[in-house]
Amino acid sequence: MQNIVLLAGNIGQDPETGSTQGGTKITHFTLATSRARYSDGQVLRDEKGYRVQDTEWHRITCFNGLGKTVQQHCGKGMKVMVRGRIHYTSGPTPPGATATAARSSPNRWTS
Numbered sequence: 609m610q611n612i613v614l615l616a617g618n619i620g621q622d623p624e625t626g627s628t629q630g631g632t633k634i635t636h637f638t639l640a641t642s643r644a645r646y647s648d649g650q651v652l653r654d655e656k657g658y659r660v661q662d663t664e665w666h667r668i669t670c671f672n673g674l675g676k677t678v679q680q681h682c683g684k685g686m687k688v689m690v691r692g693r694i695h696y697t698s699g700p701t702p703p704g705a706t707a708t709a710a711r712s713s714p715n716r717w718t719s
Contacts, residue, residue: 612693614689617640618686620665623670634669635674635679640664644660645662
């Protein structure tokens with residue numbers, strides 16, 4: 609089995625780049641994906657006739673050369689397709705609860 613994810617959506621914020629203590633460049637951005645909302649097998653529509661959509665936000669993390677390319681060529685609102693893997697992290701949150709986050713680490717992107 610392989611861990612492969614393919615996401616197509618809009619960049620929610622301009623990419624931000626930082627570095628680890630070891631010098632690895634890391635670029636983060638959020639990606640919004642949307643899908644139609646259904647009820648009884650029918651697409652729901654609002655009062656103006658537009659489809660009602662549910663939007664999900666994904667945190668995308670790129671490393672080194674790919675991160676540099678994303679930083680230089682991508683911006684808020686741009687449509688992109690990201691192919692990579694999902695990585696789950698967890699950590700403590702106040703007061704003692706644990707939060708789990710899914711992050712996508714792409715190895716390929718298309719605009």
